[in-house]
Amino acid sequence: MAGFESEVVFVTDASSELGERFVEGFLAEGAARVYAGGRRPRDWSSDRVVAVDLDVRDTGTIARAIRAASDATILLNNDGLPDWPAVTVGGGDLAAVAAHLDTNVIGAIRLATAFAPVLAGSPRGVLLMVCSVQAWINLSGAYAVSQAALWSATNALRVELAPAGVHVASLVLGLCETDPGLDTVVGRALAGLAARDYEIIADTYGEQVKARLSAPVTAMYPELVGP
16 A cells, blocks of 8 residues: 555544544545544535534444444544543442443454445555553553554454454554644554554554553553552
8 A cells, every 4th residue: 555545444433633633634544535423423525525424332323333334444543532531440330331342442453344344345455543552551441442442353353353454553642732833743643554564653652551561560550660
C-alpha cells in the first residue's frame, strides 16, 4: 500500500476529534472516498465524505453500514467509551464495567467481523484497531480492562483474518493530545498503514510503557512498594 489514492476508508466515531483528523488525513492523502460513521452523523464539506449512522452496539446499524459501504477497503475501528470518569473494577458497579467491555471490546469485534468479508474482497484490505496504552498499564479501572481485552482481540483477529488477506494493524494511543499532538499521531498512523506495520505506537509514552512490560509489577505500579 504505497498510498491511499484508490482506497475507500470507513472511519468510525468520525465526529470525535481524533476521528475527524483521520477523515481529513485520508482525504489529504487522496482517498477516493471516506465513510464517516457515528452515532450522530454530521455534514462534511467534501463530496468525498459520506456520513453513515453507526453504533457499534447496534447490529442493525452495522448491517446498514455494510450495505452503504460495501466498497470499503480500509476500516478504522475508533469507537468506544472514554476513560473518564473512571469506573473502578472493584467498586461494585458491574453494569458500568460491562458497558465498557460491551462497547470497547464486543462492539469492536462485532464491527470487525461484520466488515471482514468486505475487506477480504479487496486486494489489500486493512483493519486498523485503535487502542489505548492502557492495554498495557491500568490507569483508569474498567476502561483499561477493556483496552487490554481489545489488544488481545486485535491479536486474535490479526491471526484469524490473515488467511483471507486482511491486514490487521493496531494504533496504540498514549498521551497523544499533548505528545506529539493528534495531527502527528494521524500522520504516523497513515505512514504505518502504508508500510503495512502491525503495530503503530503513537507516542513516546506508549513506547516507554511497552518497554516496561517485562519488568517486575512494581516497576509498572510503584505505589505497590511500601514505605
